[in-house]
Amino acid sequence: MATPASEGESSTGTAVALENVRKTYQLGEPVHALDGVSLEIPRGSYTAIMGPSGSGKSTLMNLVGCLDTPTEGTVVVDDQDVAALDSRERTTLRGTTVGFVFQTFNLMPRLTALENVALPQLFQDVSRTERHDRARELLERVGLADREDHLPNELSGGQRQRVALARALVNDPAIVLADEPSGNLDTETEADILDLFAEFHDAGTTMVVVTHERHVAERADRIVHLLDGKIERIETLDDAGDGTPSPAGSEASS
Amino acid sequence: MRPGESLRLSWRSIRGHKLRSSLTTLGIIIGIAAVITFVTLGASLQAGVIGDISPDDQRNSYGWAAEPGTEGGPLAGAQPVFSQNDLETLDDDEDIEAAYGYMPLSTQALVYEGEITPQSDALVAAGPPYIRENTLEEGRQFEQGEREAVINPAVAGQFEEDVSVGDELTIALQGGQQTTVTVVGITDTSEGLSPFEGFEPSPRVYVPTDPFYTEDAAGAFPGAIGDGGPGGDGSGDDANTTDTAGMSDGALFLAIVVEAESADEAAVDRAQESAIAYLESDESDASELLGDDLEITLQTSAELLQQLQDVLDLLQNFIVGIAAISLVVGSIGIANIMLVSVTERTREIGIMKAIGAQNREILGLFLAEAVILGVVGAILGTVLGLVAGYLGAWYIDLPLVYPYEYVALAVAVGILVGIASGLYPAWKAARTDPIDALRYE
Ligand SMILES: Nc1ncnc2c1ncn2[C@@H]1O[C@H](COP(=O)(O)OP(=O)(O)O)[C@@H](O)[C@H]1O
């Protein structure tokens, strides 16, 4: 296993490691969506990624989520170098060690809440009863035990996002990636979802949340600020949850 | 992913678009149903035709005169050219066991013990050997010169009380006259005794040409008809015209039956050659009437049926060809719907890929969907085709023969059509880039 040299001791401490990652799109002239990003995300941590639109947040998520490969540099997810994997292995890694939560929920419209939550395990050849038992357990944890037979269009936005969160957790992933998870929710529902995130984080899940809203980011342990494809600075918050944030600009940019 | 799960998921999305899926399947249903219907009818027709060639019919050759190239089977376009004189000469030929005329006659009704049943073309005048011994269930052949008749079971059972041998039957002729015959025999089947009559069962009364045709022709049977052939209508008129023209013996026959010495192929050939040689020579009355326009066809049942069979085969191939084209159109329909479906579900594909679906699993899902549409279409089409074939065979009164191998073939075709039409859309779905797909609105 090609673990980057920067990773000194026991690799189990790091869920995701990016080293000097560059992602370039060739559109006539090259666009550097990510321009030399190095970042380590420890297991069990809660990281927020902030930055203006177009700063490369989604590109970063796609790389960490094994949906994409970097133009340069290495991305190591759960101790595996993503670029060294073929597309089939990448898909397997994506299915088992990463859970996605999207801004637009992205549930399968013709499957029930229960089936949506169970779907990732379908692709891992888990038996039907086992799948449904696991999905029921997670629906209960996100407070939707009584909605398992509902179709997505019979659920509210907040409920849909809770189904999506349950689905992201169903394979017990090393890391949960949420790209603007509350972007389509009202303030009250947003708070519910963020409370659930905190709950799962407390239970040991590694969380990465992309947002452009300060109060969402402040629920994390630390905030990574992106600007034009580069890490502008990393801000560590004293306390997970509603602890007072450090004064802006107090952290050195890396 | 397990194949069962793949089918379940595909079935779900098919059911999610009921109308669209039904319309798509319709193309396949119609195509397969058309093929199965016509193949069933063809097989049944064939069984009906082949079932009618009795082995002892091999000695007989059936002849008529028509314009060369007339299509449509026995007696099509037949003109009455065979005189009594010609028949007698042929009968004396050493290569020919027997030769006699054949004439379908028009009637109005049959009367038995006061009970009248309308009957327009039940009367057939021929020579006694026309009733072959082994086709008689009861009684004997009629004799020339006697007012006797052999009837078939369809006539016998037509009246309240069954007609039996020795009974008297009254025939109401076209002109209004009535003639009474003694029933001397009953055949064992209601199907035609020769290709002239066609193969479908119908009521028939067989009588000797003398007196029923030769004597009564000018008066009692002005409307002698041909059996179904396009020349039928004209033949009666011609018979009259030639009568008034004063031909030797009056009546002219529409057709002849020439019986060879034995069922041996060489003997049959010899009989046919002798008959044709005489009929086309200047000695015969027929040659005069043939002129330049008409040509004599003289063939055994087997040869005649083969011709009919060839026509049927051609027709069937043609229709099956058209049906096959509709199948092709059906598969293009499936391919089209699947392509629309792939585009429409781009986002779903992206979601499935993001949560761990492999390319081949996506391929499998869409292929399964196309195959389900194809197989469901094929099964429904087969059922519909068999029902239509059954109704058709029943309607035209044929023994029903199900071509079972075609049922298996139809399902195989359904699977193939599904795979062929689903492969490209499924491949397109599998190649979808999840990042683009998730961004897709
Ligand atoms: N597929 C792509 N092709 C070309 N340019 C892209 C593509 N994806 C992203 N970009 C560009 O990369 C930059 C970063 O995009 P993105 O990561 O989506 O930003 P964010 O999520 O922070 O708004 C943008 O300038 C965007 O236009």
Ligand SMILES: [Mg+2]
């Ligand atoms: Mg974005």
